[in-house]
Amino acid sequence: xxxxxxxxxxxxxxxxxxxxxxxxxxxxxxxxxxxxxxxxxxxxxxxxxxxxxxxxxxxxxxxxxxxxxxxxxxxxxxxxxxxxxxxxxxxxxxxxxxxxxxxxxxxxxxxxxxxxxxxxxxxxxxxxxxxxxxxxxxxxxxxxxxxxxxxxxxxxxxxxxxxxxxxxxxxxxxxxxxxxxxxxxxxxxxxxxxxxxxxxxxxxxxxxxxxxxxxxxxxxxxxxxxxxxxxxxxxxxxxxxxxxxxxxxxxxxxxxxxxxxxxxxxxxxxxxxxxxxxxxxxxxxxxxxxxxxxxxxxxxxxxxxxxxxxxxxxxxxxxxxxxxxxxxxxxxxxxxxxxxxxxxxxxxxxxxxxxxxxxxxxxxxxxxxxxxxxxxxxxxxxxxxxxxxxxxxxxxxxxxxxxxxxxxxxxxxxxxxxxxxxxxxxxxxxxxxxxxxxxxxxxxxxxxxxxxxxxxxxxxxxxxxxxxxxxxxxxxxxxxxxxxxxxxxxxxxxxxxxxxxxxxxxxxxxxxxxxxxxxxxxxxxxxxxxxxxxxxxxxxxxxxxxxxxxxxxxxxxxxxxxxxxxxxxxxxxxxxxxxxxxxxxxxxxxxxxxxxxxxxxxxxxxxxxxxxxxxxxxxxxxxxxxxxxxxxxxxxxxxxxxxxxxxxxxxxxxxxxxxxxxxxxxxxxxxxxxxxxxxxxxxxxxxxxxxxxxxxxxxxxxxxxxxxxxxxxxxxxxxxxxxxxxxxxxxxxxxxxxxxxxxxxxxxxxxxxxxxxxxxxxxx
Amino acid sequence: xxxxxxxxxxxxxxxxxxxxxxxxxxxxxxxxxxxxxxxxxxxxxxxxxxxxxxxxxxxxxxxxxxxxxxxxxxxxxxxxxxxxxxxxxxxxxxxxxxxxxxxxxxxxxxxxxxxxxxxxxxxxxxxxxxxxxxxxxxxxxxxxxxxxxxxxxxxxxxxxxxxxxxxx
Numbered sequence: 001x002x003x004x005x006x007x008x009x010x011x012x013x014x015x016x017x018x019x020x021x022x023x024x025x026x027x028x029x030x031x032x033x034x035x036x037x038x039x040x041x042x043x044x045x046x047x048x049x050x051x052x053x054x055x056x057x058x059x060x061x062x063x064x065x066x067x068x069x070x071x072x073x074x075x076x077x078x079x080x081x082x083x084x085x086x087x088x089x090x091x092x093x094x095x096x097x098x099x100x101x102x103x104x105x106x107x108x109x110x111x112x113x114x115x116x117x118x119x120x121x122x123x124x125x126x127x128x129x130x131x132x133x134x135x136x137x138x139x140x141x142x143x144x145x146x147x148x149x150x151x152x153x154x155x156x157x158x159x160x161x162x163x164x165x166x167x168x169x170x171x172x173x174x175x176x177x178x179x180x181x182x183x184x185x186x187x188x189x190x191x192x193x194x195x196x197x198x199x200x201x202x203x204x205x206x207x208x209x210x211x212x213x214x215x216x217x218x219x220x221x222x223x224x225x226x227x228x229x230x231x232x233x234x235x236x237x238x239x240x241x242x243x244x245x246x247x248x249x250x251x252x253x254x255x256x257x258x259x260x261x262x263x264x265x266x267x268x269x270x271x272x273x274x275x276x277x278x279x280x281x282x283x284x285x286x287x288x289x290x291x292x293x294x295x296x297x298x299x300x301x302x303x304x305x306x307x308x309x310x311x312x313x314x315x316x317x318x319x320x321x322x323x324x325x326x327x328x329x330x331x332x333x334x335x336x337x338x339x340x341x342x343x344x345x346x347x348x349x350x351x352x353x354x355x356x357x358x359x360x361x362x363x364x365x366x367x368x369x370x371x372x373x374x375x376x377x378x379x380x381x382x383x384x385x386x387x388x389x390x391x392x393x394x395x396x397x398x399x400x401x402x403x404x405x406x407x408x409x410x411x412x413x414x415x416x417x418x419x420x421x422x423x424x425x426x427x428x429x430x431x432x433x434x435x436x437x438x439x440x441x442x443x444x445x446x447x448x449x450x451x452x453x454x455x456x457x458x459x460x461x462x463x464x465x466x467x468x469x470x471x472x473x474x475x476x477x478x479x480x481x482x483x484x485x486x487x488x489x490x491x492x493x494x495x496x497x498x499x500x501x502x503x504x505x506x507x508x509x510x511x512x513x514x515x516x517x518x519x520x521x522x523x524x525x526x527x528x529x530x531x532x533x534x535x536x537x538x539x540x541x542x543x544x545x546x547x548x549x550x551x552x553x554x555x556x557x558x559x560x561x562x563x564x565x566x567x568x569x570x571x572x573x574x575x576x577x578x579x580x581x582x583x584x585x586x587x588x589x590x591x592x593x594x595x596x597x598x599x600x601x602x603x604x605x606x607x608x609x610x611x612x613x614x615x616x617x618x619x620x621x622x623x624x625x626x627x628x629x630x631x632x633x634x635x636x637x638x639x640x641x642x643x644x645x646x647x648x649x650x651x652x653x654x655x656x657x658x659x660x661x662x663x664x665x666x667x668x669x670x671x672x673x674x675x676x677x678x679x680x681x682x683x684x685x686x687x688x689x690x691x692x693x694x695x696x697x698x699x700x701x702x703x704x705x706x707x708x709x710x711x712x713x714x715x716x717x718x719x720x721x722x723x724x725x726x727x728x729x730x731x732x733x734x735x736x737x738x739x740x741x742x743x744x745x746x747x748x749x750x751x752x753x754x755x756x757x758x759x760x761x762x763x764x
Numbered sequence: 765x766x767x768x769x770x771x772x773x774x775x776x777x778x779x780x781x782x783x784x785x786x787x788x789x790x791x792x793x794x795x796x797x798x799x800x801x802x803x804x805x806x807x808x809x810x811x812x813x814x815x816x817x818x819x820x821x822x823x824x825x826x827x828x829x830x831x832x833x834x835x836x837x838x839x840x841x842x843x844x845x846x847x848x849x850x851x852x853x854x855x856x857x858x859x860x861x862x863x864x865x866x867x868x869x870x871x872x873x874x875x876x877x878x879x880x881x882x883x884x885x886x887x888x889x890x891x892x893x894x895x896x897x898x899x900x901x902x903x904x905x906x907x908x909x910x911x912x913x914x915x916x917x918x919x920x921x922x923x924x925x926x927x928x929x930x931x932x
Contacts, residue, residue, distance in 0.1 A: 036851070498866055
């Protein structure tokens with residue numbers, strides 16, 4: 001595998017590795033539980049006396065709820081509670097900061113239980129709790145709802161027109177820069193505009209200009225574990241939620257706001273989480289389960305099925321994007337302009353701002369203009385999905401870049417090396433990059449065996465694409481308790497979605513001078529650790545890792561002070577180095593001194609917190625070879641290589657895994673995945689057979705090249721790695737398809753019918 | 765509601781008797797009354813493979829089998845795979861290759877891979893990818909899963925399992 005592994009390369013070159021633990025590949029701490037079936041995921045949680053909930057969902061994409069009659073459901077034996085939106089507090093027009101931007105609580109509440117209208121098929125209308133799931137489902141089907149049907153609007157451009165049916169009467173178009181709002185209700189919730197330089201002058205200087213329009217389909221995060229929540233509203237008013245989530249503290253806050261109780265009255269216990277990718281931050285079930293628990297007096301578990309997951313959660317927005325770019329005769333970009341409209345789904349909140357910031361993020365753009373719109377349509381409320389907003393944008397920009405390269409007679413590699421964003425590049429939205437590693441990822445691809453190996457077949461083609469993601473910092477907390485044998489139990493608030501327990505433990509071990517196996521990391525509930533923001537934004541290894549580093553520093557300080565006391569020397573003469581506490585005439589390793597201190601005084605407990613915001617953006621460049629079947633339009637991937645600046649790879653195997661997994665999600669987005677709606681707004685493929693995520697048979701091995709340009713804003717140089725690998729694949733695939741068969745694909749996914757359509761169009 | 769039936773089956777080598785309604789799937793009974801929650805429900809219609817268990821040595825989606833159909837069957841689940849004092853080579857290979865991220869598909873993957881390797885001890889990469897395509901993983905991109913299965917196959921070839929199965 002073409003992985004540049006720092007530990008290996010330094011070993012081979014005879015240099016001393018910089019780190020002892022970082023860069024190694026220990027077995028993950030939760031490994032045995034995960035391969036034996038012992039790990040408890042959301043639906044594996046059983047609480048004594050638990051009953052089961054079922055949700056009645058809207059069969060219509062857009063309708064007014066005239067009445068709900070629950071009497072037949074209530075009369076069914078075994079039914080313990082029935083809830084509608086009337087059982088949730090009325091949030092008025094309150095706005096809450098929920099960790100991923102401000103949310104109008106009425107929208108979030110209505111998304112959990114519809115109030116006056118249903119806005120998408122699958123929208124939750126009522127909920128039942130019963131002795132078993134079958135009774136609950138039967139009771140839900142007995143609820144009678146009278147709807148007044150309204151025409152749905154599913155296309156983002158149609159939704160922007162003045163004649164479009166308006167989803168939310170309270171939504172006005174907000175100018176992002178000024179906060180000004182329009183007078184009339186509209187589906188356009190936000191308008192953004194970023195400008196840099198003189199766009200007209202830039203295009204006047206261009207020798208070649210390419211302007212194209214792109215459409216991307218709505219796609220889903222596709223985590224294998226459906227959403228589930230178990231809730232107990234205890235007799236003293238304390239609420240406990242067991243749920244798989246990317247953010248226990250975010251769930252606590254959302255539940256508290258929606259149920260109008262103080263957040264300290266809500267405790268959230270994280271279950272193991274079976275995938276999230278951004279889609280397990282918003283609550284769907286927890287407030288409903290808690291309400292049913294309050295009404296029934298029993299703990300209530302609600303589990304979604306796959307249809308619910310696809311119809312009513314996620315997705316990431318479909319979009320319409322126009323890109324215009326100009327280059328001079330030497331190939332320098334002179335101007336770039338983007339117009340982007342992203343589906344928000346039922347309620348405002350698409351990742352349009354991130355899309356706008358990412359659209360030209362890989363390039364030095366002297367003159368730029370980016371305009372974006374957040375638009376409500378009758379689809380589920382969109383949620384974050386791995387580098388939210390960036391993949392749509394990169395597909396459009398990189399496709400135009402590929403066409404410009406052709407006009408210039410430059411290779412895509414030459415063009416990118418010439419125009420690549422680097423330290424000091426100012427994006428169109430005004431942000432200036434610190435030290436970043438885009439150029440290094442391009443060079444890594446250029447040097448790869450894959451790049452140097454020519455293609456052979458007639459219908460084969462090669463494409464390249466780059467992508468960017470900001471990464472995030474935010475707040476994290478950990479507690480480190482030294483055990484009697486000198487091992488350390490590490491409590492953290494970051495739910496572990498892909499092996500981060502070990503990456504955090506490794507940074508702690510590096511800092512204190514222990515092995516990864518000496519550390520016992522645990523993800524604990526909201527009452528057992530300090531506030532920690534969501535597992536998202538590729539922030540955990542960076543920020544929670546930093547908190548673990550600080551906890552180690554705290555322990556070191558305590559050990560120095562206590563050792564000085566024990567040895568009866570001046571603390572200033574005691575140091576801690578390389579896992580040893582060192583006095584003027586004595587030296588002891590961590591384990592030895594920890595055991596000794598444990599018997600001579602108070603326990604050793606370290607605390608570490610972090611709230612830094614220099615996450616050091618991540619860039620990736622992907623190279624793909626495809627073969628297109630000219631008779632069917634099917635695209636097969638022959639070879640795939642992804643290079644990514646990972647700062648410092650803490651656990652290289654799991655870093656590769658993030659790159660490989662992200663790349664494959666991007667491949668699915670590029671080639672297969674889309675929500676199919678009929679005219680009435682009914683999703684036609686709400687199952688894993690028809691909403692087809694890539695299988696192992698669709699793919700070759702994915703070569704991951706780890707490029708390490710350490711982030712100056714972290715003690716170990718960490719950059720988040722999880723998100724950016726989803727960004728380049730659709731663009732790289734589109735370029736490869738063009739190289740193979742000469743058609744420019746401007747709509748995602750590039751599924752066989754679409755490719756075939758373009759091929760037939762080209763022939764005629 | 766139809767009357768409950770008594771079903772007897774051998775599960776992980778032990779004879780178990782349970783009551784079930786005719787409409788209940790094997791997966792529901794495994795996860796509920798039998799408390800074997802290693803098999804996961806990802807789709808409930810046979811598309812994702814997260815609920816894979818073995819019946820008479822063959823990998824099946826337990827969400828697609830009614831519990832009453834399992835009467836008299838020999839069923840193996842992830843809970844019965846590891847020997848008492850360690851892990852099965854497949855389980856070790858998944859850990860050593862970092863072939864899991866969230867881990868929800870892992871029990872199903874390991875059970876399906878076990879049935880596959882029992883039938884085809886020396887598979888090509890193509891054969892692994894073809895035969896495992898019924899098990900979806902959204903995290904890993906499959907690269908490390910395929911490598912783990914390759915490693916387990918190689919390890920099995922070195923140390924053939926002696927007392928693996930007690931079935932016919």
